[in-house]
Amino acid sequence: MGKQMVMSVMSKDRPGIVADITGVIYQLQGDLADLNQSVLCDYFTMILIATFDDSVTPEDVVAGFSHIQSETKLEVVVKEMDTPMEVAKAKRVKETYVLTAQGKNKSGLVHRIGLFCCQQGINILDLATTLSGDQYTMILQLDLSRVKSVDTIRTSLTGYAEESGLTVVLQHEDIFKATSEISLF
Amino acid sequence: MLRSDHILATVEMIQKENLDVRAVTMGINLLDCRGGDVRETCRRVEEKIGTVAARFVATCDQVSQKYGIPVVNKRISVTPIAFVGAGFDRHGFVELALALDRAAAAVGIDILGGFSAQVEKGMTATDREYIASIPEALARTEKICASINIASSQKGINMDALALIGQTVKDLAEITKEQSGFGAAKFVVFCNQPGDNPFMAGAIHGLEEADLVLNVGVSGPGVIARALERLIHTKGRDNLGLDDIAEEIKQTTFRVTRCGELIGRKVSEELGIEFGVVDLSLAPTPTVGDSVGEILQILGVDVVGAPGSTAILAMLNDAVKKGGIFASKAVGGLSGAFIPVMEDAVLAEAVGSGALCLEKLEAMTCVCSVGLDMIPVPGSVDADTISAIIADEMALGMINNKTTAVRLIPVPGKEAGELVSFGGLFGASPIMPVRNVGKSSRFIAWGGRIPAPLHSFKN
Structure with a gap:
């Protein structure tokens, strides 16, 4: 080829x-x-x-x-x-989750979420951030196929959110497809 | 490719607006459970429910965890029990109710519906025994809900059954008077009862259904209320018209419905059970911020019951249907806004302040689903008056080709204005005054049938 x-x-x-x-x-x-x-x-x-x-x-x-x-x-x-x-035949990740983190801007936010993902064995597929006023928003698409329990991740995220002062939400990609796209099923 | 603004809009809906799937209801056919006697039938009923629903609750929880969207109620609906227990006497029906209750507890569901009969044209001897069993059956069980269809646009209103039902509602309240008549909150009377409604107390697994089916009830008055507040805040009240408001309701309902359908289909895939319908209803809960009444207030009436309430409700109900129907492959059940007084804190408050009366509620039920729901009335109201209130509501459904229902609780020993509380999802409310009590007995005494309306003759 x-x-x-x-x-x-x-x-x-x-x-x-x-x-x-x-x-x-x-x-x-x-x-x-x-x-x-x-x-x-x-x-x-x-x-x-x-x-x-x-x-x-x-x-x-x-x-x-x-x-x-x-x-x-x-x-x-x-x-x-x-x-x-x-x-064309590249493997699509099955368990893609979307993580959003929003909060007051300060240095080290992306690094810390990167570190969190690294420690949990989560691969970041896509990351976009926006700064609006002093509000910082991170949207990450994550591959959780190596993760054993999403529940454990959610629990750890709660701890991370408290510590970092960010509002963090982890949802399966399908939810966003369902709410934002016309044909899913 | 997912866009950031879409992602954030959905996150907002899930996190701040308490999006949930209100009910996943597994419909189970019990016609094949009929045994030679009551005991054998009860055994087979318990065995079938225990087998087919063994993994139901765990699967709902598992899908709910994966997607991070709570499934609030896991329920079962069964074939109307009067068909399953054909030939049984009232004691047999009570035994069946107890068996259903044990089965419901064994599989860990919240509520089981379908202790029901369909008598819109006539009653069999079995139907009469079934009706006679209702007070004891509901008093002795925890998770069982009963319903009866006594009218339809096709067949008219069975006034003989109606007369019996007024007394049944009274007996139900009386036999559960220690709990302020709570038994009556588990019994609902229908016109045009759907066979695929996932919401309680009126869920049944209709005779037209397959052996097993999974129906989903999406709700979310809170989501709609917050979306409207945000729209009004962002755009400014002066820059919006009611068509903009209707559009926002439609779009929000679309997103809510899609989530419900996704969860429902995943549960159905995991269990290997056919997916039935999504019921697009706005079902309030007593939780603050989860109220249909609040939406009416946001849209411009200071209190629910003020002139304009019916028009707003009509628009809300229609916009919810329009958004949901496009979002889902199959829509069914009740699909509309509910106005259950005790379960909606804002409606209950309006009753307390005298702003909302029974007649206005009746008018409002003409334009929404489902009917006079969860209304506590004084225990002194007689059976015939209750039958007559039900008759009026049945007539609305029959003539307008829609589902209507009545769930009245004549609270023993209490009068209008006194507070009654059932706790949890059943809520609380001051007792609603009933006017013209005792003035309809001659009408109820006729019995017979109100014939099917003209527009039923379409063949």
Whole structure:
């Protein structure tokens, strides 16, 4: 199936970055499998997975990116994937839970919730935070498939919430799908 | 991809607004439990319920824990017992009630409904024995609820049964007078009783149903009330019209219903039992903030019972149905706003202040589900007056093609204005005055039937 590479790109945001990046992959005859892009406070970041011919090296891809003519410099990391996988067949996590934590902003909030997840064997699949006034909101999508009892996690979370002064709610992803999407069943 | 604002809106609903699934009710067919005598039938009934519902409560708890949404009541409804006990005398029916009560306790459910009969057109000898057994059966059991369907839009009103029922309600209250007539709170009289209603006291497993089925009752007056308060606070009262309010109710009901359906379907999958319906009802509880009356106040009447109350209730009931029907694959049961006086602190308060009278409540039941529900009346009100109040409510259901019901508690030894409290979900209220007592006996004495209305002739 050729050589699968994962690429990470960061830059100051401007119009045309997606066209530039995908143009490089296209010229190298790469097949783009999946990507995820986000802009935060005027900074652009993107992670991509693409398959290239065996002859293409990560260095070739980096070189392609470096030839992009732009006022903003692209910071690029390219790696060949250790264990190539078919994106379409990638395993979906079965036990995805959504954790929301809201409270007064202070330093170390994300670190502490990260640490909590780490100690409980929970993998964070997605994390988004917003600051509105002095209220900080974290929304995490978590993989609880390694966790034996959700109840135990909830109990520990109660302790964590008290200690950190945050309002924390853990719910199964299905609840949000049910309340926010039209077709579930 | 889940959006943050959707996630936060749902979290708000679950955490701050006490979203729950009010009832998961397992319907069980008992027609195959008939034995050669009362004892054998009772044994088979206990055995069947014990077998099919063995994992019911544990499964509800497990799904509830996984999704973090409480399932408040786990209940069972059974085939109307007058069919199961055909040919039994009143003592046989009492034995059946005791067997059902033991079965309910054994599987750990809250309440079991279906100690019932359907007599909207005529009564068999068995039906009469069943009716005669009701006071003792309910007095001697803890978890059993009884109901009887005495009217329908298709068949009219069985006035012979109605006359008996007025006295039954009185006897029920009298036999449980030590508990302020609590027995009458476990008995409800219907017109157009649905066979798939998960709410008590009127849940039955209709004859039209499969062997086992799981119905879910979603509720959430508190969720609707908080959503409306938030909308009014955010947008400002002057920038909103009643159509905006109706839309908010619809959207909120959609989300509440989806949660109920999700939980119900998961329990049903785990148990391997067919999923029946979601009943989209706003069922209040005595808890502060979980009141239908409060919604009426938010929407603009200072007290429930003031002019405008009926119109608001009509809009609320309709918006709840519209939001819920799209959210669920199968909707059934009662599906509407309940106004049970004792179970709704705001309604009870309105009775206490004299703002809400029986006649206004009757008018309000024309536009909502389900009827004159959980109303304590003076113990001195005679049986014929109670029958006549029931007759009026049955007529509303019959003519309007809707379910109506009556659950009156004539509290022995107490008069209007005195407080009665049953505690827990059954709540408390001052006793509602009844006007024109003792003036309907000639009407009740007719007996016979009120014929089926014109619009029943559709064949």
